Amino acid sequence: MLRIAKLTDYATLLMVRLARDPARSFSAAQLADELRIPLPTVAKLLKRLLQAHLLTSVRGVGGGYSLAHAPHAISVAEVVSAIEGPVALTECARGAGNCSLEGGCTTRANWKLISRAVRVALEAVSLADMAMPQLRSVHVQALQEKKP
Amino acid sequence: MLRIAKLTDYATLLMVRLARDPARSFSAAQLADELRIPLPTVAKLLKRLLQAHLLTSVRGVGGGYSLAHAPHAISVAEVVSAIEGPVALTECARGAGNCSLEGGCTTRANWKLISRAVRVALEAVSLADMAMPQLRSVHVQALQEKKP
């Protein structure tokens, strides 16, 4: 159904929670408890987000995680990419298309453009936005195109 | 990676092929052969597209499938929905969120808006567009928002 993975959904919840108190630091256990997500899963996600440089961590007693950047400087697209890799709607949209028509395949190039539009839509929304009651607007000026 | 299913990719290939000769009628075997997609798979997809009323079919010898509407009147969004159901990025974006915060969950409402932006992006592109060498533009005026 063209939906993001459940884990990605969790990840945004985590990030949005962190975005509400950008100064504070949270342990995995705290977040798991507060959001009612199983601890091992939370731990796994935080690790991935850390590797994507969206978080900073402090080890040891009293350690924890916090955002690596200001809430308005982290986009939903980054969170999604961190968990499920780059946004590319079709296989061939990201490189070698194994499609049949190949040579004269118009579909492929067009999927790439559509993918970009989607990516732009996700990039347009920051964690700060997500933490707010309602997005003001997601105005997506999607694609600038090489003229006919 | 936020990608559409392989079957959906196939489905668009099929639809685009049909869109190139909207008058003609194609048998499943013809399409399978031309696009190098396994026949049983093609047959399955055509059935689903038929049930979504995107195609019309004629049975018997010399029968086949053709588009139910003009190529410019069928959007990529419709094809995607026909194969993988309605576009809704998150579980809760389409109804009952089983999310923890529930009550005051701002994330949920915002995901809905993002989903809509994506949907609009897919609706903005028709089969006729996909059949052309390169989309002119996918300008997505995504969301009109209830003002602050």
Place this chain on the structure above:
DNA sequence: CTAAACAGTACCAATTCAGTCCTATTTATA
């Protein structure tokens, strides 16, 4: 020195997805 907390990896279970097969039913035409 101990306990809290992150780091990394490997593993299992369950669901989903792609693909196949089989058995009707319809219809042009030889």
Place this chain on the structure above:
DNA sequence: TATAAATAGGACTGAATTGGTACTGTTTAG
């Protein structure tokens, strides 16, 4: 009217992905 070309519909399997778990190691405040 018999035959073959086609769609209609469903059931079934195998593979791949995903969600979730477990274990072992490292860091660090008190």
